[in-house]
Every structure is written in C-alpha cells, then in structure tokens.
Amino acid sequence: MTDTTLLVTVDSLRYDHYQYMTATREFLGDTHPATFATNTATPSCFQSIIGGIYPGEAGVDADSHVAVEHDAPYKYGISTNRFLSPRYGYDRGFDGFTAPGREDKGLKDRVAEHMTPQSTLFGIASRVWNVVQSVQQRVASVDRDYRPAADVIDEFLDATEDRDAWFGWLHFMEPHHPYNPDDGPVSRGEAQQITRRVLNGRASERDTKLARELYRGEVEELDDRLTRLWDAIPDETRVLFVADHGELLGEYDEWGHHATMCPELLRLPLATRNIPVDSDVISLVDVPTLLLGEEYNRGSVGRATAYAASNGNHAAMNRAHMATDAGVVTLDGDPAEDDDLMAAKAEFEQGAARPVTKDELPHDDLEALGYL
Template identity: 30%
Template sequence: MNVLLVTVDSLRADRVNSEVMPETRSFADESVEFTDCVANGPSTPASFPTIHASRYFASIEGLGIPEPGTDDGIQTLAETLREAGYATAGYTDNHFASGSYHYDRGFDTMYDASGTAEAGKLKQFVQSNLDKSGALFKTIERVYNHADALFASATGNDSEYERASSLNRRAFEWIDEQEEGADGEDSEGDSEWFTWLHYMDAHHPYEAPEEFQRQFLDEPLDLARCRGLSRKGTHHPEEMTDEEWDLIRKLYDAECAYVDDQFGKVLNALENRDLLDETIVLFTADHGELVGEHQHAGHPPEFWEGVLRVPFVVHHPEREAAVVDGQTRLIDLPPTITDALELEAFDGWEGESAWELADGEVDSREYGFADVGRQVDYARCCARRSDGWKLMRHADDGEFCFDYRANPDEKPEDDRADDDIPEYRELSQALDDHQERMKQMREGSSHGIDEDDEMVEDHLKDLGYLE
C-alpha cells in the first residue's frame, strides 16, 4: 500500500465545503473524515514536529527536529516507512518545513523550493532590513508592493511560493519512476512509496490565478493589490476597512479554490495510473488562518478556532466512508498512518492512532494541546478539551476560556477566564501539567536547529509570523 500525505499551509477546516473546495469536499465524503482535528500549534514551526515526528514543538529545544543520530527519542514518519522498505520523497516550499530544519530525515528525495526562489530571497532581504512598525516602511510600503509585483512579473514568479501545480508535476515524475522502475521495466509489487506534498498557496499573500479570483470577485486584483492587502491585514490590521476585510476573505477563498483544483488533479492522476485503490491518501493542514476574526489576518501566535481547526481526511482503499466527530490532533498523524499500514508505531511518538476513534475504541482524545516556542518563552499555549471547553494563554494579552461549541465566535462577552468555574480550573491544571512535562522533555532532549535569535526572527518575518 502506497502513502500520499498532502499538507496545506494555512487551510481552515471550514473551507472544505462544496462552494469553495468541491473536489476536496467530495473526497472527504467518500473517505474517513475526522471533523474535529486540532493543530498542535498556530504556525508551521509549531505544527510540523507533530506532523512528521509525533512530538510537541515545546518538547524540543530549538527549531525543527534534531539531526539524525543525535536523539534516540525522535524518529520521523518517513524514517519509519523507509525502514519498512518504502521509497520516500517530499516536496515543499516552506523554509520551516524543509531540510534546513531536518525535515528531510527519512526522505530519499527532498525538493525544497524555499531555498531557491528569487522572489523569496527578495522578500527575505526586504523584511530583514526594514522595520514594519517604523515610519520609513509605512511611507514606502506602497512603492514596495508595486516593486515586488514588478520583480515577480519580470522573473516569471506570479506567486510568492512555488505553485501546487509545479510541486504536483515534480512529485508525479518521481512516483512514475517508482512505478516503472529505474530501468523502465514495470516493478509492480516492489514499488511501495511514501510521498509528501506541502502546498503553500493558501498561505498569505493571497494571490490566486485570475480564473479562481473570478469565482469570488467581479474582477481579479493585480499582484501588487493582492500582496498589499495581505501585508496590511497581517501587519496593520487596525487600519483595515470592512471592504478590505471582505476582499481578504474572497482572495483567501480563491487560493483555497486553487488548492482544491490541484488536489483534484492529484486524485485524478492517481486514478488514471490505477493507483488510487492501492494508495492511502491523507489530506490535512499544518494550521488554519484568520481572515478578519479578532481583527487579525494570517495566523498569529494565538489559538482561536479559525487557527486551530484543520481538515483531517483519510482515503483508505480497504475502509468505507465514515464521519468521525471525536476530537483528534495533528500529533496523531504518524501513528494513524503506521496503523493503517499495520506497522509498529515508534515508541517515542506522543500521538495515538485516529483509527481507534473511527473504530469506536475511544470516543475522542480528551485533550488537544498547542504551544508556541521560545520567542515568547512558551507563554503562549492552549488546552482544548473534547467536551467543548478551551483555555488559551496569550502571554501579556491574558487568558481566555471559552466553550467553543456553545460560543464558536469566541466573543469577549463569552469569555469565562475570570469566573471561578470547574472547567477553567481543570483546564488550567491540565495545561500546567503539560507545560511542565514539555519543559522536562526539552531539558532531556537533543537540540533542533539552535540558530541565533536574529536569524530566527528573520525566518519568522519571512513567513509573516512577526512584524
């Protein structure tokens, strides 16, 4: 049985609907859909240790995961599958989910577009040398947006990141090689493979191709306008008008529609190659996105439902379609895949197989924890309970406690953090215990990438996590 893992950066769970993402919605209806999956962090650096190594971000000192051979307590999904005889390949254009942070562990082939894109290099330079909160940047921001767009057009890069269509092409060239064999002869039966695709298209700036913008806008916006809106919503949300928030939402939906189109092409390519019936396909996201909620765009280091809830859908050729409502977490992804393949999960993985929920062995995972790392001294964290209660700690911004099922908009008037209720006390104790355990694990583990703070901040700014 082959495995295809598709992760989409910044994709909210609620966008997998028949209006915005009909291909993905149809795929979910015909697969096993876990409707209440939570990300274990609000950013790529916080989420990908869970996706690839079933480890909480806060349990590892440094960014990413340790290099191979330095920590016996960490093993990636790719390493596990390669040990089982799988050929492995990954395709990404996110610096925080690349070999730079050891996410190439276990992959025979790793394509990382983030280290080569000229537009990305320009953005890195500009964001590293201009203070977005300063008067100078605000003065030249409009000029920069147009210059950025002109540079993109001149270099043929109509997107901040390599498009999903390009990653798909690269991946299927590799898949075809595995299926045909290196010598061109059919090697069916000996060609089991694991392929990981990470799409960046739904990540801001939202600049979908015109045909997808036209699904939501009367007239498509040019590149400079798209990038300018995204940067304003991310870095200057207090200056946004209602009309601009509406445009942001429509541009985001257009990107989601583009992702849907490309994921549909992946499914068609598998079916045309007679591979869909022998491939487990898992579709998810590293975190969600805010498009105006709580006066934010993007995915700040906070834990609102729009950021935490992600799609988690598994096509298993030997399982019938089902809807599973119990809470599961991204950290459950690696053991879910090994369980589907009837392989042993690595002992050091923190997650548990989601198939236990699908098979009724458990009702849900009681707690979903989420963290943000050392840049905020781990003071931003969250505990989400399966009964609908959630406690968020947003450092200097304070604590928030909601019953998100009763109050899905998480409005200030629904906050119960200042009330002496048992739900708050239980969540607070659970989160304290989790944070203490994470601290002990950090102190006993090897380091990930221990870059200096200036370099880390440059990388975080590059993806819009810091101003």
C-alpha cells in the same frame, strides 16, 4: 498490488473552509470534527506532524521523523515552505526531497547577506525594500511568493511514475498569505497589497471584504489543482490530508496566524482515505501514528484531549470544548464551561516544553515568508 502512502499538508487552511474544497471532499470525505494543532505557526506544528512530538526547538531529527520510520522502498517529499527544508532536518529519510532554495538570490537577498539579520540596518533595508516592491507591483506583472500547487503535483507524479510502492509528502502554501489566487477579483499585485494592509492593521472595509474573498479563492484554487493528484494516484493509496494551523480573517481584530489561542487557529481540517480514524480527538502529534498504523512518539490511537502551546500561552481541547487562559468556549467559539478541561490544561502547562518563538527563528526565512 500497490503499496502507496501520501501525506498532504496545507499551510494556513481553516477548518471552516474545507467545505469549499468540493473535489477533495469527494475524494476523501468529510473532515474529522475535532482535530487540533499543537501550535499556531508552521515551524512548531510540523515537529508534531512529521515527528509526533510536541514543539520545542525548531526542526526534527532521525528519531522524530515519520519518513525515517516508514518502510516504503521509495520516499519522495516536496516542501514549499522554507521552514520545512533540509536546514531543519525535514529531508531526512527521503530518497528525493525538494524545498525552496537560497541559490537564486535577488537584489534583496544579495544585500541582506552582508548584514546581520538582527541589526538596525537590516530592519531599515527591509522596510525600504517593501516600499520598492509596492511600487513595482503597480507597474509590472507580479509573481506568486510561493511555488504553485500545479508545479508541486507535476513533480511528484513524475517522480513516482511507474513505481508500485512509495511514501510521499506534499506541502502546499495556498492559502498562506499573501492571498493572491490566479483568478481573483483584483490583480495579483493589488491582492498582495491588500493582504499587506489587512495584516498591518491598515485595511479599509473594501480591503477586508476582498481579503476574505481572496483567501477563499486560494482554497478553491488549491482544490482545483488537487483534482489531478486525486485522479492520478492509485485508488488504494493511503492518504492523510491535514492543515498545520488555521488563519484569522479579522476575528479578534487580527489577521494571519499569531499566538492567539482560539478555534480559528487551532481547530483543523483532517481527512483520510484508506486510513481508519477511530479517535474522538486527534492532535497533530497523532499524524505519524495514523500513517504508520502504530503508535509513534507522543501519538495516540484513542485520544480524549489535545494540547497546544505558543508564546507562553496554552490550550486544551476535547471533542466539544477548547480551554485557554481566557476561559472555555465551544469549538464554534461560544462561551462554555468545562472544569475538567481547564484542569487538564493546567496540568499540561506545568510540564509542557517551550516551543521556539518567532524571534528565535532565522531572520532570512522569516522575511522570505512575509513576517518581516
């Protein structure tokens, strides 16, 4: 008899791209139709996913951490995002935890550590390095910016081998930008340059088309790698799979994930195995509740409305509509009317905590994730 629970989180995975994850759909089933993020960026969304709380200052503590609360005799977590690291408290409760480190510093990091992150000199150095990196990509092989999914899965399966009871959390960076799958239509160096151009608003029509193809390639590649995980874990494992936020692929003339309140960023894929989901609407604050089987912090088992806040903008979502400052749309983005949902948004806005903004996060972590 095994007693195993696994949380799998994916950075920047759009709701409408879960359909391309054929192996994952076969293992977990279809996505829940109305699951929503609480923010549009990883540092805030994971306060909800791990802590069951609405976003505030960055990080989580022992009172807002599902691994601390879970009673498994062995707990192992692997993060591939620097915002989900011991620096922000995400290692709490785990017997083993791996996250991107700062030990192996390249030239850029060694130079940067002698500068004040908010200084003009640091900004100039960052821009110069981007030019140098662009030249390097034309003349040498280029690595991924993030640890690949296959490595994460190998480590986790090694760590849990021969154990009958465990709680695991794996966070994957595919398909976070830069979009550069192994088997893409262009080289990894060119793919990273294309991603940089679309994010900076300098893309050609060819860039735009290729960037969307590369993003989908990242999703399909992750699905392929996950096949080994799905085959290896016990059949009775309780699994919850969810994205932290979505991604804009040119909608509203935007790429990436900023503070725009829209279905492409706030509507999420969520699928489970051996975990019952009865609620019409799910918020990320409900994830610990689903994993623990009982309400935890702000989580609910019968939610009708979900909420999000980012950079002074607010949204409310139900099973049919999304209400933002711009009005009401369906979950597919078509204009709609829902006075009750607009009233719910206004009520949430009055009492909502202010999530941390990008400018308030550590400069080195933002740069490592390609935001500077």
